[in-house]
Amino acid sequence: MTESLTVDARERGLAGDGVTNDQPAFQRLVDALGAACAADGRPRVLRVPAGRYLMRDRPTLWRSGVSLVGEGRGATCFVLCNAGDRGTPVPLAWFTARQHGAGPDNHLADVTFAHFEIDGSGVTTEEYDPLAKGLGLQYVLRGRFSDLYVHDTAATGFGCDFLQDTVVEGVLAERCGRQDSGEQMGGAGIGIGIGGWGRVERLTITACTAVGNGTNGIFLELQNEEWEPPAGIRITACHAEDNRFGISDWGADGLLVTSSTMLGNHQAGFDVSSQGTSGIGGRGGIVTGCVIDGNVRDGVAVGNTPGPYAFRGNRISRNGRYGYWEHNLAGGDEEAAADIVLEANDIRDNGLDGVRIGAAVRDCAILGNRIRGNGRRCAGAVGSTGSGVRCSALSLTDKNADWPADGHLGKEVSVGGRGALVTRNTRTELHLAPLRPGAGTAWPQGVPGDGSPYRLPAAPAVRAGLAVDAAVLRPRMDGNRIGDDQPVRTQTHGMRITGDGSWTDGRVLDNDLSGNARAATSFDTRPAGGVWREDGA
Secondary structure: OOOOOEEEOHHHOOOOEEEEEOHHHHHHHHHHHHHHHHHHOOOEEEEOOOEEEEEEOOOEEOOOOEEEEOOOOOOEEEEEEOOOOOOOOOOOEEEOHHHHOOEOOEOEEEEEEEEEEEEEEEOOOOOOOOOOOOEEEEEEEEEEEEEEEEEOOOOOOEOOEEEEOEEEEEEEEEOOOOOOOOOOOOOOOEEEEEOOOOOEEEEEEEOOEEEOOOOEEEEEEEOOOOOOOOEEEEEEOOEEEOOOEEEEEEOOEOOEEEOOEEEOOOOEEEEEOOOOOOOOOOEOEEEEOOEEEOOOOEEEEEOOOOOOEEEEOOEEEOOOOOOEEEOOOOOOOOOOEEOEEEEOOEEEOOOOOOEEEOOOEEOOEEEOOEEEOOOOOOOOOEEEOOOOEEEEOOEEEEOOOOOOOOOOOOOEEEEOOEEEEEEEEOOOEEEEOOOOOOOOOOOOOOOOOOOOOEEEOOOOOOOEEEEEOOEEEOOEEEOOEEEOOOOOOOOOEEEEEOOOOEEEEEEEEOOEOOOOOOEEEEEOOOOEEEEEEOOEO
16 A cells, blocks of 8 residues: 555545544554655655545544645535544644644655645534644645635634745635634634744745634734744735634734735734734734725734834725724733834725824834725714614614714624624614624624614714824824815824824925815824924815
8 A cells, every 4th residue: 555655545444424433544544654655755645535534533643744635625525523522622634742742853744735625513622722723733844735625613724833835825714713712822714833943934825715713814923932033924815804803913024915805804904913822923024915904993903013014005994993003912012113114005994093003113104105084983972762773683774864874884883782893884774793703693692673772972083094192203204195085074184193192203294184174183292303394284
């Protein structure tokens, strides 16, 4: 058997009938192929014909030089199950530092996983276990993960760490992190730990899709605070939707994110912060050519980074709160972020401020952006009850209402003590976010009955294109258009500096701040020093 470089799983004992436990035979076959590769140095391929292969109660320990290739999503499906041992997580394949001593000198090399499906719906652990993944491999060299469909896992779907000279392409991860409350480790669609190979990890993630996952759609997470954040990682042409966070950088250096879409995520479309295991945010990254639209709260949320970070040529629109939010989480790095760049972005139609600087920055550059028509959350407080009010799983309709379009964007509507967030609204209908990623309803205790009383809060009085609510030192602001061209203007001011904000030694040149609903500027704290000229009002 081991003399052949390609082996058919059916011919070697797997049933693929969805009833027989194929895991023991699968493990024996992987072991045999791995031993053969170790003996002669020639990698093997395990081909798995169409069928449903039940992997019950035990994960399969993977071996170097063994590739797994199916006949396509929906054709070759591995069904994970732990009904006989609820204390054991059952990834399809695992090889980890803690359980198996994986490391740079004990790694998996020359492995391909391609053209199959992993159904994790049959795994439920007694407590949330971050190892209850679809794939859980660490320290992979020259790996390729291609055309995989991973769904309904208890923890992260594709949860592989320390991937060197590796490509992850065409992975679809849906509804992973079933048992993750959103505050626990893992629970992502595609979650990749980084830092184990040292200064550079050459990894490309491309053409992947992550929808409805418990925490992140796609995230990179530095695994040890003592490690140097690695460079060499790229995310391109990916899509993240209806996750808690869309794409997150929790500890890379120079992450490049291009041509990707981040839509309808619950916390932020793109996130840099200290939420990862190491408590270290990313730095040196570039996000370019992306559409970051319709996220329930923020489009881009950046914090706990020493900088630099650059956002160029993106559309950041229709997000429920801020288009771009600079902020820090307690417990992470809270020094002033240096060299944050916002250049040539289209930042428009967001619920509150287009750009809000809520944490200290220095030497930032805000160049050539169009920051237009933000502050869409302009409607006043309102409430009603009676026969005109009706709720469905993801909406509330009041046929007697006359709301401005998206005037309640990002607000929380309260119905009988239950709250739901508004993602958009028409004159009579509120569209609501699911109560958690992947859920089919906005309501935690069932849909409220017809005629239930509801209440929506008032909008904030000031909603600026650029709001400064922290210390900004030596900024450059040049060539921006910050106004509102809607028939009914909702962006109240072009630029606002709050009482807690400051703008010191800035160079502000050739900006157009005209056309806002109230005024070009609102300064509770006046700018100090620097140059300010030729700005339209």
